[in-house]
Amino acid sequence: xxxxxxxxxxxxxxxxxxxxxxxxxxxxxxxxxxxxxxxxxxxxxxxxxxxxxxxxxxxxxxxxxxxxxxxxxxxxxxxxxxxxxxxxxxxxxxxxxxxxxxxxxxxxxxxxxxxxxxxxxxxxxxxxxxxxxxxxxxxxxxxxxxxxxxxxxxxxxxxxxxxxxxxxxxxxxxxxxxxxxxxxxxxxxxxxxxxxxxxxxxxxxxxxxxxxxxxxxxxxxxxxxxxxxxxxxxxxxxxxxxxxxxxxxxxxxxxxxxxxxxxxxxxxxxxxxxxxxxxxxxxxxxxxxxxxxxxxxxxxxxxxxxxxxxxxxxxxxxxx
Amino acid sequence: xxxxxxxxxxxxxxxxxxxxxxxxxxxxxxxxxxxxxxxxxxxxxxxxxxxxxxxxxxxxxxxxxxxxxxxxxxxxxxxxxxxxxxxxxxxxxxxxxxxxxxxxxxxxxxxxxxxxxxxxxxxxxxxxxxxxxxxxxxxxxxxxxxxxxxxxxxxxxxxxxxxxxxxxxxxxxxxxxxxxxxxxxxxxxxxxxxxxxxxxxxxxxxxxxxxxxxxxxxxxxxxxxxxxxxxxxxxxxxxxxxxxx
Numbered sequence: 001x002x003x004x005x006x007x008x009x010x011x012x013x014x015x016x017x018x019x020x021x022x023x024x025x026x027x028x029x030x031x032x033x034x035x036x037x038x039x040x041x042x043x044x045x046x047x048x049x050x051x052x053x054x055x056x057x058x059x060x061x062x063x064x065x066x067x068x069x070x071x072x073x074x075x076x077x078x079x080x081x082x083x084x085x086x087x088x089x090x091x092x093x094x095x096x097x098x099x100x101x102x103x104x105x106x107x108x109x110x111x112x113x114x115x116x117x118x119x120x121x122x123x124x125x126x127x128x129x130x131x132x133x134x135x136x137x138x139x140x141x142x143x144x145x146x147x148x149x150x151x152x153x154x155x156x157x158x159x160x161x162x163x164x165x166x167x168x169x170x171x172x173x174x175x176x177x178x179x180x181x182x183x184x185x186x187x188x189x190x191x192x193x194x195x196x197x198x199x200x201x202x203x204x205x206x207x208x209x210x211x212x213x214x215x216x217x218x219x220x221x222x223x224x225x226x227x228x229x230x231x232x233x234x235x236x237x238x239x240x241x242x243x244x245x246x247x248x249x250x251x252x253x254x255x256x257x258x259x260x261x262x263x264x265x266x267x268x269x270x271x272x273x274x275x276x277x278x279x280x281x282x283x284x285x286x287x288x289x290x291x292x293x294x295x296x297x298x299x300x301x302x303x304x305x306x307x308x309x310x311x312x313x314x315x316x317x318x319x320x
Numbered sequence: 321x322x323x324x325x326x327x328x329x330x331x332x333x334x335x336x337x338x339x340x341x342x343x344x345x346x347x348x349x350x351x352x353x354x355x356x357x358x359x360x361x362x363x364x365x366x367x368x369x370x371x372x373x374x375x376x377x378x379x380x381x382x383x384x385x386x387x388x389x390x391x392x393x394x395x396x397x398x399x400x401x402x403x404x405x406x407x408x409x410x411x412x413x414x415x416x417x418x419x420x421x422x423x424x425x426x427x428x429x430x431x432x433x434x435x436x437x438x439x440x441x442x443x444x445x446x447x448x449x450x451x452x453x454x455x456x457x458x459x460x461x462x463x464x465x466x467x468x469x470x471x472x473x474x475x476x477x478x479x480x481x482x483x484x485x486x487x488x489x490x491x492x493x494x495x496x497x498x499x500x501x502x503x504x505x506x507x508x509x510x511x512x513x514x515x516x517x518x519x520x521x522x523x524x525x526x527x528x529x530x531x532x533x534x535x536x537x538x539x540x541x542x543x544x545x546x547x548x549x550x551x552x553x554x555x556x557x558x559x560x561x562x563x564x565x
Binding site for chain 1: 338340341420421423424425426507513514517518519520521522523526
C-alpha cells in the first residue's frame with residue numbers, strides 16, 4: 001500500500017500540475033503510414049498475456065496501433081504514468097482504480113483486463129496454508145497473520161469477505177505486506193500463517209504441499225473483474241478514435257486469449273521467466289470482454305466497509 | 321571465490337538452507353547457461369551498461385567542471401558548502417518517486433538516479449583535490465604570470481587528478497549499484513528489471529544467476545577503473561612507488 005499511496009499521491013500531484021499549466025497532449029506519435037505509436041504500462045505477470053498475444057497476432061497492427069509495453073514493477077508507476085501521458089494506457093487492479101477515483105484522479109476504464117475464473121478450487125489466486133497447518137477453512141483464518149502483496153487493497157478486502165462468508169470474524173486478521181514472489185518462502189519459514197497468493201507463486205505453494213483454504217476472488221463476487229485497462233480522461237477526450245481502436249483490439253485479444261489457452265501459455269514465456277513446466281500447469285484466469293459491473297460495485301462496497309476506500313467511488317465516472 | 325561456490329553448492333544439498341529458495345551453485349550455473357542463450361539477457365546487460373556509462377560520463381564531466389569552478393573560487397565554495405552538505409546525503413533511491421513522475425519507466429529514470437548518486441562522489445573528491453594545491457607552487461605560478469587557464473592546466477589539474485580518479489572509481493561502483501537498483505524497483509529496462517521478472521516468475525535459479533552476473537559486472541568495472549587509474553597516474557608517486565629523497 002505504501003507504494004500504492006505513493007503512486008496515487010503522485011497521480012494526484014500530476015493531475016494538479018497538469019490542471020494548472022498548459023499541459024501538452026499525451027505524447028502519441030503518428031508515423032507517416034497513419035500508425036499510432038502507443039505505450040501501455042503493464043506489470044509482467046500472467047494477467048496481461050492477452051495484450052502480448054494480441055500484439056503478436058496483429059490485432060493492434062490491423063487497427064494501426066503500434067504497441068510498446070512498458071513493464072513497471074507494480075502498479076505504483078502506472079497510474080501516474082498514464083495521468084502524465086507517458087503511457088497512453090495502463091493496466092491496474094480495480095481496487096487501486098476505485099481508490100484513485102475517490103481522489104478524483106482523471107482516469108477512465110477502456111477495456112476489461114482480467115477476471116477470476118469464478119470456480120472455487122480452480123482460480124488463479126487463493127489463500128494458502130502449509131500442509132500441516134491447523135487452519136482448515138476460511139473461518140479459521142480469523143485472528144491469524146495473513147500475507148497480502150499490498151495492504152489495503154484488493155487482497156485484504158476479498159480475504160475478509162471469504163472469512164465473513166465462512167462465518168468467521170474478519171476483524172482480528174492481521175495482514176502483512178509481502179511481495180507475491182516471497183510468499184512461498186515466508187509461509188515455509190513460518191513468518192505468516194497463511195498467504196494470499198496468485199499464479200505462478202500459487203503453484204509454488206501448492207507444489208510444495210500447501211493447501212488452499214479460501215478462494216477469495218470467488219467468494220467476493222461471482223466472476224469478479226480483477227483488473228482492467230484504463231486511460232486518462234484527457235486522452236479519451238482528445239483521441240476518441242485511438243481509444244476506440246484500442247478497446248476493440250483489446251477485446252479481440254481478450255476473446256482470443258480466452259479461447260486459446262495453449263497459445264497463452266506460450267506467450268507467457270516471452271515476457272516472464274516462468275519455468276515451462278510450471279507454465280504448462282498453472283491455472284489461467286478468465287479473460288471475458290465484458291466488464292462485470294456488479295462485481296465492481298461489490299468491491300467498492302466491500303472496500304468502503306473495510307476502510308480500504310475512503311469516500312464513495314463514482315462508478316459512472318470510472319467505468320465506460 | 322571458489323570457496324564461496326563450493327559453499328553455495330554444499331549448503332543446499334545437505335539441507336542447511338532449502339534448495340527451493342537457495343538452489344545449489346550447479347543449478348544456478350545451468351540457469352545462467354540458459355539465460356546466456358537468450359537475446360533478452362544480452363539486451364539486459366547492454367541496457368544496464370549503457371545506463372551506467374552515460375550516467376557516469378555525465379556525472380564525471382559535471383562533477384569535474386562544477387568542482388573546479390567552485391573549488392577555485394573561495395566565495396563560491398563558502399556559498400555552496402551548506403547546499404552541498406544538504407544535498408549530498410540524500411539517498412538517490414529516495415528520488416525514485418520523482419524519477420517515475422518525470423520519466424516513467426524508461427532509461428531517463430535510471431540516468432537521473434545514477435547521475436545524482438555518482439555526481440557527489442566526483443564533486444567532493446574534486447573539491448578536496450583543488451584544495452590540495454600547494455600554496456607555494458600557486459604563488460610561484462602567479463609570480464611567473466601564468467594565466468587562469470594555464471594555472472588550471474599545469475598546477476590545479478595535476479594536483480587534483482589523483483583525487484578525481486579516486487572519485488571516478490567510487491562513482492563507477494555507485495553508478496552500477498544505482499543502475500541495477502532503479503531497474504529492480506522501477507522496472508526500467510536492464511538486468512535489474514530481469515531480476516525482478518525472474519523473482520515474480522518464481523524462477524529462483526535464474527534470479528540467482530542474474531544476481532551473480534551483476535556481481536561480475538561490478539568486479540569487471542572495478543578492475544577496469546583501477547587499471548585506468550594506474551595508467552593515467554603512472555607519473556604520480558603513489559603509483560610509481562618511489563621515495564622522493
